[in-house]
Amino acid sequence: MRQSIRIGRFAGVDVGVNWSVLVIFALITWQLADYVLPGTYGAGSRAAYWLAAVVAALVFFFSLLAHEVSHAVVARHNGVGVRSITLWLFGGVAQLEGEAASPGAEFRIAAVGPGTSLALAAVFGVGEVLAHAAGSHGLVAQVLTWLWQVNLLLAAFNLIPAAPLDGGRILRSGLWRAWHDPTRAAVAAARAGRAFGAVLIVVGVVEFGFGGALGLWPALLGWFLYAAAGSEERNARLRSSIAQLAAWQVMTPNPPTVPAHARVADMAHSALRHYGGEAVVVTDERGWLAGVLRTDAMRAVPADRLGSTMVSDIAVPLDQVPVVRTGDPVRVVLERMARAGGTPALVLDAENRLAGIVTQSNVVRTAMMGDLQRRFGQFARR
Numbered sequence: 001m002r003q004s005i006r007i008g009r010f011a012g013v014d015v016g017v018n019w020s021v022l023v024i025f026a027l028i029t030w031q032l033a034d035y036v037l038p039g040t041y042g043a044g045s046r047a048a049y050w051l052a053a054v055v056a057a058l059v060f061f062f063s064l065l066a067h068e069v070s071h072a073v074v075a076r077h078n079g080v081g082v083r084s085i086t087l088w089l090f091g092g093v094a095q096l097e098g099e100a101a102s103p104g105a106e107f108r109i110a111a112v113g114p115g116t117s118l119a120l121a122a123v124f125g126v127g128e129v130l131a132h133a134a135g136s137h138g139l140v141a142q143v144l145t146w147l148w149q150v151n152l153l154l155a156a157f158n159l160i161p162a163a164p165l166d167g168g169r170i171l172r173s174g175l176w177r178a179w180h181d182p183t184r185a186a187v188a189a190a191r192a193g194r195a196f197g198a199v200l201i202v203v204g205v206v207e208f209g210f211g212g213a214l215g216l217w218p219a220l221l222g223w224f225l226y227a228a229a230g231s232e233e234r235n236a237r238l239r240s241s242i243a244q245l246a247a248w249q250v251m252t253p254n255p256p257t258v259p260a261h262a263r264v265a266d267m268a269h270s271a272l273r274h275y276g277g278e279a280v281v282v283t284d285e286r287g288w289l290a291g292v293l294r295t296d297a298m299r300a301v302p303a304d305r306l307g308s309t310m311v312s313d314i315a316v317p318l319d320q321v322p323v324v325r326t327g328d329p330v331r332v333v334l335e336r337m338a339r340a341g342g343t344p345a346l347v348l349d350a351e352n353r354l355a356g357i358v359t360q361s362n363v364v365r366t367a368m369m370g371d372l373q374r375r376f377g378q379f380a381r382r
């Protein structure tokens with residue numbers, strides 16, 4: 001979903017559209033113009049059907065967007081940052097930067113989406129009633145009918161209690177409240193998601209086997225849900241295994257430092273050439289902390305500008321770098337890094353001395369080692 005076209009900002013969140021949306025937009029418009037509208041309202045011209053279909057499809061995409069923006073707004077009200085919203089093949093995804101802090105917050109963030117779709121269905125339903133009352137039995141009323149139906153369907157589908165659907169998150173919030181164990185609740189909701197995905201795959205394949213080409217659709221959707229639920233379960237387990245760690249347990253101790261006033265060209269020929277880490281620490285003339293230089297930013301400098309680019313030109317300045325303590329929980333470190341757009345965090349000890357640096361790969365590596373040890377432990381016990 002990375003290859004998306006940015007279309008703007010809504011409620012302070014970047015909104016992108018994946019190319020797959022164009023395919024769906026074309027399919028919906030075609031289906032409306034060629035089947036749905038002529039089938040329910042047989043007295044229009046071809047041009048009128050197509051125009052109405054395009055308008056209906058556009059309003060539908062704004063409905064999808066409203067659903068995702070509502071998740072984003074409520075997430076933010078509950079202290080969870082939002083990276084972006086992307087519309088794609090199966091609707092929308094609001095990418096959150098952290099976890100809800102409580103079952104109540106989880107419930108609110110999840111429930112507002114289907115709630116918004118239900119509210120939109122009600123608005124379009126009332127619109128249809130008004131259109132009929134005004135004596136319109138034409139295309140406008142037909143489009144409104146389709147819009148309330150499709151929003152109702154969207155709300156209903158999303159309420160199915162299977163992660164990563166909204167209903168799965170609502171289920172998780174309930175189990176979390178009952179069991180007081182967010183990880184166990186997430187795993188249960190993710191398993192429900194896998195089961196639902198598997199059912200959709202079977203239904204789709206059977207339908208396809210009986211000659212229904214549309215069976216490919218539920219099968220594809222089921223496959224996506226099955227895979228997404230599997231990765232949710234893995235993530236929940238990884239998160240819980242690293243949640244118990246502190247910053248000093250995942251950091252790279254004594255990271256290399258580079259002076260802010262050095263030229264990038266000189267860095268490329270120094271010992272840094274063989275440094276495999278993601279980031280180094282930048283110091284000023286007095287040797288004090290001045291920021292963080294990501295090695296990918298260094299590699300991104302064009303060869304002909306290596307000589308004229310200073311470290312300070314491409315480094316992240318200190319006021320934008322997350323700074324944590326050796327004893328801070330990894331959960332806090334990750335939240336700060338996410339809020340700083342993935343910038344590595346500097347770790348200070350009790351005497352305010354630099355102890356190390358934490359990058360996203362540090363955390364992933366540590367979590368994976370823990371996962372591996374657990375698996376190996378299970379294996380060894382057999």
Ligand SMILES: [Zn+2]
Nearest residue numbers: 113114158166
């Ligand atoms: Zn949703």
